Amino acid sequence: MNIASRLKEVSQDKGEKIAYHFLDTSVSYRELDDSVSHFAGGLESLGLKRGDHIALILGNSPHFIIGLYGALRLGLRVIPINPIYTPDEMGYILSNGDVKAVITLDLMVPLMGKLESLLQSVDHVILCESGDDRAKGVDLERIGLLNPKMKSFTNVLSLGGTDFEGAEVAEDDTAIILYTSGTTGKPKGAMLTHKNVYSNAWDVGTYLQMSEQDRVITALPMFHVFCLTVALNAPLMMGATLLIAPKFSPKGIFGLSRMHKPTVFAGVPTMYNFLYQYTDGDPDDLSSLRLCISGGASMPVALLKNFEQKFNVMISEGYGLSEASPVTCFNPLDRPRKPGSIGTSIMSIKNKVVNELGEEVPPGQVGELIVNGPNVMKGYYKMEEETQAAIRDGWLYTGDLARMDEEGYFYIVDRKKELIIVGGFNVYPREIEEVLYDHPEIVEAAVIGVPHPEKGEAVSCYVVRKDPALSEEEVMEYCRERLAKYKLPSSIEFLEELPKNTTGKILRRALKAQVLNP
Structure with a gap:
């Protein structure tokens, strides 16, 4: 099983259920799955095949979801890239990642032109209509005539059909390559298998009790692993509805909440701080939320308590990293939540704190947090030495200093390097x-x-x-x-x-x- 085949299952079981709301558009699971099949078939007609690499350089939009699931249905390896990266940053990832096709916005045509001479391996650039005023002069049909490498997303979609069966993929095939932020040296591409991606999304959805009744605000950047698993893949696997925000803003989140009555919000601490500080924010607008999820960085306890008191909703803080698909811990919903803690190990995953020799330390003692489970990456792309340093005897060494209390709750103390x-x-x-x-x-x-x-x-x-x-x-x-x-x-x-x-x-x-x- 993988997330693309799971989407097919959900569409067959809950076809008329709304999969996502985006701006003024609402799309059902059947419509979404049909688009995914069309797009996968279109990619195949371009000559792409199982194991090829495709990059998504997109913001939050249906194009991202269709591109991601369509590529995975064909058995491609997907590389999400931050669309505001510089040409040098993008160029490194596209080159190091051996990318053959790119899906991006019409706004990016000038940048793609600059990169083209450096990226001979890229055979196709698929352009999505952004609707942005800055792209009004961009004629995708004319661009396609002038440069055969460039195609419109709509045209590629039209090349496939709903009867596309998809490729046979193994659970240990690489599904997604996530390039880390590169705090030391060049970014490293963490290879996540279909099993990694599927198991973590399923475990997160189950642990957080997501269901088809949930409406999840998807405001985190889709190219980031936190959003990919917690606010995109997990909800879709459980038949929930995504409320897609093109970008995060306090005004936008409160407006989206008034309109669609969300039940789940996922964000990083800074987002919660912006929402808390927003003077026009009415707590009643967030009254439908049953759960808020925080990750990406440690949340200050004062902010957590102030937000919960103002909006009368619980924040479950968790922990993850790209190399672990990403989630390893969450504060449980069926037991007391401990402010300042990242919670306990979620199902299928083991966390422990060790000393410099890799030996587990007693509760309360600070050491390095290491992780084991079906979510741990297979390694870094083309970086065997770095892989061996990060994964030892099946355990992923996170580089984070932590401690565990007597009840199995973990606390991040800080980054080892900081x-x-x-x-x-x-x-x-x-x-x-x-x-x-x-x-x-x-x-x-x-x-x-x-x-x-x-x-x-x-x-x-x-x-x-x-x-x-x-x-x-x-x-x-x-x-x-x-x-x-x-x-x-x-x-x-x-x-x-x-x-x-x-x-x-x-x-x-x-x-x-x-x-x-x-």
């Missing part, structure tokens, strides 16, 4: 950030380590404040009352906003790069 060592003492950035988030005049905070001539490293804080009158000395005094001396910031800098990636995750490494390379 640990700050001040005069021989370990300082975890998240601990200081939690203190800062508790301050009523602080909206956001990030903490990094910077070189210090005597202590090795020092703590540097970056803060977004509500009140411009809030001073550095006031924040320092606040910290002195709550932190041990060696944990105290050496500096506090006020910013208009913190650097974030496209999912809204605060990028400590970007801050560090600015500090060390001004």
Whole structure:
């Protein structure tokens, strides 16, 4: 079983059920599955075959879903790419990933033209109509005549039929290659098999009790693994309805909620912060939610409690990473939720905390979190050495420092690489950030380590404040009352906003790069 064949099952069982709402359009499961079959057949008619690589350079739209499931039905390997990447970033992934076809927006025609001379292996560029005013002058038919490599999505869709059977794929065939953000060196392509993708989506949907009654807001970027599994694949496997937001905005989410009465929302902590801070947000608009899901980064406990109190809905915080498809933990729905915890291991998956020798440490002790289960990637594409370093004896080493309590709840302490060592003492950035988030005049905070001539490293804080009158000395005094001396910031800098990636995750490494390379 794989997610493309599961979609076929759902369409046969619940054909008239609405699969997704997008802008003013509502599409049933039968209509969606028919489009997927048409598109898979169209791709085959272009000469693409099982095992070929196809890239999706798209935002949140039906084109992404049809492209993803159509490619998987044909047995292709899908590489989702962030559409706001630079030409160099895209070019590296397309080249390293041996991509033969690209599905992207009509807006991207100029960029595709720039990349064409560098990417001789790309045989087809399939262009989707964006409806964006910036693309009004783009004539897809004319472009196709001038450049045979370029085709319109609509034309490819018309080449196939609903009777397309699909390719025979094995569960250990690579389904998706996710390029990591490349915090150290070039991005690495995590190869996820059909079994990885299917098992994690099924386990997440089951663990979070998703059903055909659910209406899930899909506002996270679809090219990101958090959205792919939690807010796209899992709901579709369970027959739920997607409420697709083209992009995240507080105004848009409240409007979508008033119209469609969602039951599930998934987001990163920054999204929750924006929703909480939005002055025009009416708690009644979110009253239909039964569950909120947070991941992608640790959520400050103060934000979690404030959001839950304001909107009267529980947030279940979880944990995952691209190499694990991605989810390994969630706070359970049938037992007490513990603020600050990423929860317990979900079904089929084992998590444990180990020391430098790979030996499990006692509850309460900090070590590296490692993961084992059917969700763990088969390896990094064309990077055998890096694969062997990441997967040892079947366990994926996450690079995250964590601890486990006596009841099996895990707590992320920090990234192993972001640990700050001040005069021989370990300082975890998240601990200081939690203190800062508790301050009523602080909206956001990030903490990094910077070189210090005597202590090795020092703590540097970056803060977004509500009140411009809030001073550095006031924040320092606040910290002195709550932190041990060696944990105290050496500096506090006020910013208009913190650097974030496209999912809204605060990028400590970007801050560090600015500090060390001004």
